[in-house]
Amino acid sequence: MGDSKNIRVAVRVRPLNRRELEQNQRNIIKVLDHTTLMFDPDEDEDEFFFHGMKQTHRDITKRVKKKLTMEYDEVFDAEANNEAIFETCTKPLVQSVMDGYNCSVFVYGATGAGKTFTMLGNEECRGITFLTMKELFRQIDSLSTSRKFDIGISYLEVYNELVMNLLTKTGPLKLREDSSGVVVSGLILKQIHNAEELLDLLALGNQNRTQHPTDANAESSRSHAIFQVHIRMVDKSTGQKRTVKLSMIDLAGSERAASTKGIGIRFKEGANINKSLLALGNCINKLADGLKHIPYRDSNLTRILKDSLGGNCQTLMIANVSPSSLTYDDTYNTLKYASRAKKIRTTLRQNIIPTNVPKEFLVKKVNEQAAEIDRLKARLKDLEEQKTAAVAAVAAAKSASTGFSVPSEALLNTWRSRIDQCYATVKKAQEHYFNLQSKEKILNLRSKLKAQVESIKKIVTLDGKHLNADIARLEASIDRYNKQVTRQKDEMNRWAKRYKDAMKSLEALRQEIRSSDLATLLGFYLRAKDSEIDANKSNYKKNHVMKINMIYTDENKQLEKIMALSAEIVQQDYLLLRSMGRLDNVTLEKMEQMARLDIYTRGVRFSDDDDHNELMQEVNITDTSFDEITNLSDCADFPAPNGLDMETDCGVKRLNDIDESESENERKKAKEDHNKQLEFKRPKALRPLNLQAKSVSVKSTISRKTPTKTQKTTTITQFKVPKLIVSNPPKPSSAKKRQKVANSSTSSNDTSDTSDGPDENGGIGNSTFCIEGDKDATSSLFSNVLVGSNVDPHVLKKGNVISKVTLTLNKENRKFSPKRVGKSPRPLLRTNSRPHTSAASVINRYRMMKAGATAGPSSSSAVPGNSGDVKSTAYDSDSERKIRNIRK
Ligand SMILES: Nc1ncnc2c1ncn2[C@@H]1O[C@H](COP(=O)(O)OP(=O)(O)OP(=O)(O)O)[C@@H](O)[C@H]1O
Numbered sequence: 001m002g003d004s005k006n007i008r009v010a011v012r013v014r015p016l017n018r019r020e021l022e023q024n025q026r027n028i029i030k031v032l033d034h035t036t037l038m039f040d041p042d043e044d045e046d047e048f049f050f051h052g053m054k055q056t057h058r059d060i061t062k063r064v065k066k067k068l069t070m071e072y073d074e075v076f077d078a079e080a081n082n083e084a085i086f087e088t089c090t091k092p093l094v095q096s097v098m099d100g101y102n103c104s105v106f107v108y109g110a111t112g113a114g115k116t117f118t119m120l121g122n123e124e125c126r127g128i129t130f131l132t133m134k135e136l137f138r139q140i141d142s143l144s145t146s147r148k149f150d151i152g153i154s155y156l157e158v159y160n161e162l163v164m165n166l167l168t169k170t171g172p173l174k175l176r177e178d179s180s181g182v183v184v185s186g187l188i189l190k191q192i193h194n195a196e197e198l199l200d201l202l203a204l205g206n207q208n209r210t211q212h213p214t215d216a217n218a219e220s221s222r223s224h225a226i227f228q229v230h231i232r233m234v235d236k237s238t239g240q241k242r243t244v245k246l247s248m249i250d251l252a253g254s255e256r257a258a259s260t261k262g263i264g265i266r267f268k269e270g271a272n273i274n275k276s277l278l279a280l281g282n283c284i285n286k287l288a289d290g291l292k293h294i295p296y297r298d299s300n301l302t303r304i305l306k307d308s309l310g311g312n313c314q315t316l317m318i319a320n321v322s323p324s325s326l327t328y329d330d331t332y333n334t335l336k337y338a339s340r341a342k343k344i345r346t347t348l349r350q351n352i353i354p355t356n357v358p359k360e361f362l363v364k365k366v367n368e369q370a371a372e373i374d375r376l377k378a379r380l381k382d383l384e385e386q387k388t389a390a391v392a393a394v395a396a397a398k399s400a401s402t403g404f405s406v407p408s409e410a411l412l413n414t415w416r417s418r419i420d421q422c423y424a425t426v427k428k429a430q431e432h433y434f435n436l437q438s439k440e441k442i443l444n445l446r447s448k449l450k451a452q453v454e455s456i457k458k459i460v461t462l463d464g465k466h467l468n469a470d471i472a473r474l475e476a477s478i479d480r481y482n483k484q485v486t487r488q489k490d491e492m493n494r495w496a497k498r499y500k501d502a503m504k505s506l507e508a509l510r511q512e513i514r515s516s517d518l519a520t521l522l523g524f525y526l527r528a529k530d531s532e533i534d535a536n537k538s539n540y541k542k543n544h545v546m547k548i549n550m551i552y553t554d555e556n557k558q559l560e561k562i563m564a565l566s567a568e569i570v571q572q573d574y575l576l577l578r579s580m581g582r583l584d585n586v587t588l589e590k591m592e593q594m595a596r597l598d599i600y601t602r603g604v605r606f607s608d609d610d611d612h613n614e615l616m617q618e619v620n621i622t623d624t625s626f627d628e629i630t631n632l633s634d635c636a637d638f639p640a641p642n643g644l645d646m647e648t649d650c651g652v653k654r655l656n657d658i659d660e661s662e663s664e665n666e667r668k669k670a671k672e673d674h675n676k677q678l679e680f681k682r683p684k685a686l687r688p689l690n691l692q693a694k695s696v697s698v699k700s701t702i703s704r705k706t707p708t709k710t711q712k713t714t715t716i717t718q719f720k721v722p723k724l725i726v727s728n729p730p731k732p733s734s735a736k737k738r739q740k741v742a743n744s745s746t747s748s749n750d751t752s753d754t755s756d757g758p759d760e761n762g763g764i765g766n767s768t769f770c771i772e773g774d775k776d777a778t779s780s781l782f783s784n785v786l787v788g789s790n791v792d793p794h795v796l797k798k799g800n801v802i803s804k805v806t807l808t809l810n811k812e813n814r815k816f817s818p819k820r821v822g823k824s825p826r827p828l829l830r831t832n833s834r835p836h837t838s839a840a841s842v843i844n845r846y847r848m849m850k851a852g853a854t855a856g857p858s859s860s861s862a863v864p865g866n867s868g869d870v871k872s873t874a875y876d877s878d879s880e881r882k883i884r885n886i887r888k
Pocket residue numbers: 013014015017109110111112113114115116117118217219220221222251252253254320
C-alpha cells in the first residue's frame with residue numbers, strides 16, 4: 001500500500017502591473033504570513049468624500065469587504081521570486097522523484113496572473129521548470145556511480161481539446177489508457193543530458209505554443225502546456241529499475257470568457273479553455289469531496305492530469321493571482337479552487353519495475369547473503385561464549401577472595417524462571433479474586449443504596465399512587481444485584497481456591513529456596529517479587545475505593561437535590577406552624593439538630609470532639625460499615641507463612657553473627673518484627689453485607705390539615721408518620737374557652753390542639769406541642785436544612801434546653817389580618833380553626849417580622865424558656881402597623 005498525501009497548494013501573488021498601477025486599483029490581497037492571506041481586506045485609507053468634503057459617515061454604496069482569511073501550504077507575496085518558489089515548493093519534489101515517486105506541478109490562475117512567468121520566467125529570472133531540472137541533473141550526477149539514468153522529455157499543449165507536440169509541432173495526438181495510466185500515442189521523448197539543453201527545448205516549445213494577446217495579457221497563452229520529464233533509473237548493483245515522471249503543467253487562463261473580450265476564434269478558444277478548466281474544476285471538487293467517480297474523461301486536459309490529481313502522484317498546485325481589484329472575481333475563484341484542491345488526497349507508490357535480472361545472479365546473491373548470515377551467527381556465538389567465560393572468571397576470582405561462591409548464570413536463570421512462573425500464577429489469581437471481590441462489594445453497595453432510595457421514596461411519596469410501581473422497580477433491581485452476587489459467588493470461590501493454591505505453591509518454593517545455597521541471592525529476588533504483589537494489591541484496593549467514591553459521589557448529588565427541596569419544604573412548614581401557633585419544643589429540638597449538622601458540615605471538627613461523636617452516631621456512620629464496603633481482603637484461611645524470612649535466615653543472620661555488639665534480645669525482637677512484616681495478614685472472615693432493605697412500616701396516624709381551602713385533606717393510609725400529641729394540661733380558669741377553641745381547631749382524632757384561651761393581656765392563648773414518634777430516617781435526611789435565618793439564634797444555641805415553646809396569638813392581630821382590612825372582623829373561632837395564610841405569605845410576614853425585630857425592641861418573638869414574658873404579639877406585620885397608625 002502506498003502513502004496517502006494531500007495535494008500541496010501554494011498561492012503566489014504577483015506584483016501590480018503597469019496597467020493596474022495606472023488605474024490605481026485597490027489591493028484585494030493582503031499576505032499575512034507564509035501560509036495565510038486575507039482576501040478583500042479593509043482598505044487602509046477608508047475615507048469617503050462627497051462634493052469634495054470628507055464625510056464622517058460610511059459610504060453606504062460601498063460593498064462590504066469579505067475579509068476572508070485563507071490558509072494554504074505556502075503563500076508568496078509580490079516580493080517572492082522564482083528562486084524562492086523553487087526552493088520551497090519544487091526542490092523537495094526532486095528528491096521524491098529520485099526516490100521513485102511520480103510528481104506533478106501545475107500552475108493555475110486567471111490570464112495575466114503570472115502562471116507562465118512562474119513556470120518559465122525570463123532571462124533574468126529563470127522559471128521553476130528550469131530550476132527544477134537543474135536540481136534534477138545535479139542529483140543525477142551525484143548518484144551516477146550507483147545508478148544509471150535515462151532522461152527523456154516531452155512538451156505538449158492541449159489547445160481546443162487537441163493534443164499537440166510542441167517540440168515537433170505535430171499533432172493532434174491521441175490519448176489512450178494502459179496499466180501505467182494515460183499515455184499519448186506516438187509521442188517520442190527527446191533525450192537530454194543537462195539543464196542547458198532543456199532551455200533550448202523549452203524556448204522551441206514556447207515558440208510553437210498558441211499565444212494571442214488579450215486585454216489582460218499581451219502574451220496570453222491560449223493553451224494548456226504540459227512539460228514532462230520521464231526518468232528511467234537502474235540500480236547498478238541490483239539491476240532494479242524504476243521509471244518516474246515529473247510533469248509541469250502551465251494551464252491556460254481560468255478567466256471568464258467575457259473578461260478576454262474574445263469574438264470568433266478567440267471566443268471558441270475561450271469556450272474550450274473554459275470547458276477543460278470546468279472539467280478540471282469538477283474533478284477537483286469531486287476529489288475533494290472524496291467521491292468515487294471522477295469525470296476525468298470530460299476533457300483531454302483532465303485525462304492527462306488524471307494521474308497528477310487522483311493517482312499515484314505527489315502533486316503541487318501553484319495558484320497565481322493578481323492583487324488588483326480589477327480581477328476581483330477571477331482572483332476569488334482561483335483562491336476558492338485552491339482551497340478545494342487542498343483537500344484532495346493522492347496515493348503514492350514507488351514505481352519499481354520487475355527486473356529481468358538472470359536467475360543465476362539472484363541465486364548467487366542469496367547464497368552470498370546466507371553465507372554472511374552464517375558467519376555473523378558464528379561470530380555472535382563466539383562472543384557470547386567469551387562473555388560467559390569472562391563472567392565465570394570474575395566470579396571465581398571473587399569467590400576466591402571472599403569465600404562466597406558465585407552461582408552459574410544458567411542455575412540462576414532456572415531459579416528465576418521458576419519464581420517468575422510461581423508469582424505469575426499468584427498474580428493472575430490475585431487479580432481475578434480481588435476484582436470479583438470488588439464487584440461483589442459494589443453490587444452490595446448499589447443494592448444498599450437502592451434500599452435507601454426505597455425508604456426515602458416511601459417517606460416522601462405524596463399519594464402512594466406511583467409508589468407501588470416505584471418500589472417494585474427498586475426491589476427488582478435489588479433482586480437483580482443479589483442474583484448477580486449469588487451468580488459470581490461460585491466464580492469467586494474458585495478463584496479464591498486458586499489464589500490459595502498459588503500461595504501454597506509459592507510457599508513451597510520459598511521453603512525450597514531457603515534450604516538451597518542460593519537462599520541469600522534469591523531472597524532479594526523474592527522480596528522484589530513480593531513488593532510487586534503488594535503493589536498490585538494496593539492498586540486493586542485503590543481502584544475499588546475509587547469506584548466506591550464515584551458511586552457515593554453520584555448518590556450524594558441525588559441526595560443534595562432531595563435535601564435542597566426538603567429544606568425548602570421544612571422551612572415553609574416551620575413558618576406555617578409558627579404562624580399557626582403550632583410550633584412545639586420537639587420540632588424546635590429537631591431544628592436545632594439540623595442546625596448542628598449544618599455547623600458540622602461547614603467547620604473543622606476534631607474527632608475527639610463530643611459534638612462530632614454525637615453527630616456521627618446521629619447520622620449512623622460507623623467505621624466498620626465503611627470498612628465493610630471499601631476493604632478488599634485476602635482469601636480466608638490463607639496459610640500463615642512459615643519461616644519465609646529469607647533475609648534473616650540467609651543473609652541478615654550471617655551479618656548478625658559478625659555484629660557482636662547487638663544483644664541477643666534485640667536481635668530476637670528485630671527478627672520477630674521482620675517476620676511479622678513478611679507475613680501475609682490473615683484476613684478477616686468475609687462478612688457478607690446485609691442485603692435486606694429496611695422496610696419502613698408506615699401507618700396513617702394523622703390527617704393533615706392543609707393551609708388553604710382548595711387543597712383537600714390528604715390521608716396517607718399506607719405509611720407511618722410521626723405522631724403529634726398535644727401535652728399541655730388545661731388551666732382550670734379558662735377551661736370553657738379552651739374547650740371551645742380545641743373543638744374548632746381539632747380536625748383529627750390523633751391530633752389534638754388545646755389552647756389556654758385569651759389571657760389577661762388579650763391574647764387568644766398559649767399552645768404547647770410535642771411530637772412523639774420513632775426517630776426515623778427523615779431526621780437524618782433533613783440534617784442539612786438551613787434554619788439559621790428563620791429561627792432566632794438563641795433558640796438553637798447549643799445547650800439551650802427547650803422544654804416548651806409557647807406561642808401566643810394576639811386577638812387584635814387576627815382580627816386585622818391583611819385580608820380582613822376594611823371588612824367586618826372575622827369570628828375568633830373561625831380564625832383559629834382555619835389558617836388564614838399561605839406558605840408564601842407566611843414567609844413574607846416572617847420577613848417583615850424580622851425587619852421589625854431589627855428595627856426596634858417593640859417587636860418581639862416567641863422565646864423558648866421565657867414563655868411568661870411573651871404574652872403579646874408574636875409578630876408585627878406591615879398591615880397591622882398601618883391599622884395602628886390609622887387608629888392613632
Ligand atoms: N511575479 C512576477 N514578477 C514580475 N512580473 C510578473 C510576475 N508574474 C507575472 N509577471 C508579468 O505579468 C505578465 C503576465 O504574466 P504571465 O504571462 O505569466 O501570465 P499568465 O498567467 O501566464 O497569463 P496567460 O494565462 O494569459 O498566459 C508578464 O509580463 C509577466 O512578466
